[in-house]
Amino acid sequence: MSAPTDHAVVLLAHGSPDSRHARGVEALAARVRALAPGRAVHTAYLDHHPPSPADAAAAAGRGPVVPVLLTPAYHVRVDVPDAVTVMRSAAPGPFWATAALGPDPLLLAAAAEVLDRAGISPDPGTAVVLYAAGSSDSAAVATITATLAAHPPAGAWGPWRVAALDGGQALPAVLADLPKEVRRTVAVSFMVAEGILRDRMVTACADAGIPMVAGTLGDTDAVARLVLLRAGSLPR
Numbered sequence: 001m002s003a004p005t006d007h008a009v010v011l012l013a014h015g016s017p018d019s020r021h022a023r024g025v026e027a028l029a030a031r032v033r034a035l036a037p038g039r040a041v042h043t044a045y046l047d048h049h050p051p052s053p054a055d056a057a058a059a060a061g062r063g064p065v066v067p068v069l070l071t072p073a074y075h076v077r078v079d080v081p082d083a084v085t086v087m088r089s090a091a092p093g094p095f096w097a098t099a100a101l102g103p104d105p106l107l108l109a110a111a112a113e114v115l116d117r118a119g120i121s122p123d124p125g126t127a128v129v130l131y132a133a134g135s136s137d138s139a140a141v142a143t144i145t146a147t148l149a150a151h152p153p154a155g156a157w158g159p160w161r162v163a164a165l166d167g168g169q170a171l172p173a174v175l176a177d178l179p180k181e182v183r184r185t186v187a188v189s190f191m192v193a194e195g196i197l198r199d200r201m202v203t204a205c206a207d208a209g210i211p212m213v214a215g216t217l218g219d220t221d222a223v224a225r226l227v228l229l230r231a232g233s234l235p236r
Contacts, residue, residue, distance in 0.1 A: 007063035008040035009231045010056050010095070012083060014068075014075060015045035016195050022049045024193020024218050025068055031224035036233055044087075046079050057087035062094055064231040068192055070102035070132070070217070073140035098230040101192075101223065103143040105151035108160075110222035111188045112153055118213045122155025125183035129174055131205070131212070132190040133197045134164030141168040144190065158182050162190075165197060171204050185210045192218035 009032065013025045025043055033041045044056035044065075051059070065087065067080045080097050087095045101107065111130060120126065130148075134141045144162045153160055159178060163171040175185065187205050189198050193216055205212040217223050228234040 007231075008042055008060035009036075009063055009227070009233070010042045010044055010060050010065045010087075011068050011227060012044050012046065012053065012056075012065050012080060012097075013049075013192070014079075015048035017048050018195040020194040022193075024195075024216060028068070028192065028218040028223060028227070031221060032227050035221070035224050036228055039233070044083070046075065046083060053083040053087045054090035057091040057093070057095060060095075061091055065095055065097045066227050066230045067097065067100040068218075068227075069100040070107065070190060070192065071135060071137075071140040071143055072100055072102070073135035073137045076100045098232075101226055101230065103147045104226055105147060106222050106226040106229070107144075107190070107217060108147065108151055108153050110217040110220040110226075111190070112155075113220040113222050114188050114213055114215045114217065115186070117215065117219075120186060120213065122153075122157045123184075124156050124158055125181065127158040127178050127182040127185040128153075128160045129171065129185060129187040129210070130160065130162045130190045131171065131187045131201045132162060132164045132168065134166035134168050136167055138167045141166075144168075163187075165200060165204075171208055175208055175210070187212045189213075189216050191216050192223070 029041050029043050042056045042060045044053045084097045141164050161174045163174040202212045
């Protein structure tokens with residue numbers, strides 16, 4: 001359905017027992033508000049954190065529900081539609097789920113933004129590993145690699161690769177497969193917010209002898225723009 005121009009936007013995140021996750025999602029919501037002054041932007045969580053989908057529906061009244069998820073895995077296919085059904089029962093609406101944030105080339109732009117903020121510029125001898133939490137659905141994780149293949153990052157970089165904690169190639173295997181021309185490898189957390197899983201990535205990177213760049217994709221204007229794009233509030 002077409003989106004009205006005055007609707008609220010609801011960011012629907014997974015939630016985590018680690019409070020850093022919610023802080024990161026709320027920070028992303030603040031970035032979205034800054035890019036769309038006057039628009040109501042709400043957050044909701046599938047688990048662990050308030051507000052619930054029903055509470056967010058009561059506050060928002062109507063509008064698109066943007067899943068703050070980076071691959072089209074189980075939560076996108078099952079949990080998000082269930083949450084939207086709850087929201088439609090809690091408020092007049094209408095509410096409708098948009099596509100998840102990923103796959104999308106703006107996520108690669110977000111990774112480049114993270115790198116730039118850390119002072120890491122394109123260099124043919126520098127490889128970048130996008131480190132994803134992953135999923136038991138390996139096809140969902142593979143969408144990150146497919147996006148890289150279809151939209152190579154701008155600039156004279158070395159190879160960009162994808163590692164995953166679950167459902168994809170493990171970090172040691174990715175590093176072992178890099179060409180010998182690579183002089184430096186850095187990792188970017190392919191996650192929206194800090195949390196337990198990112199901590200595991202940091203530990204794995206330290207064990208492998210490569211740095212994890214500070215920050216997450218949710219810290220970027222590129223992801224804030226992507227939220228508004230999904231909500232029908234920005235042209236592609």
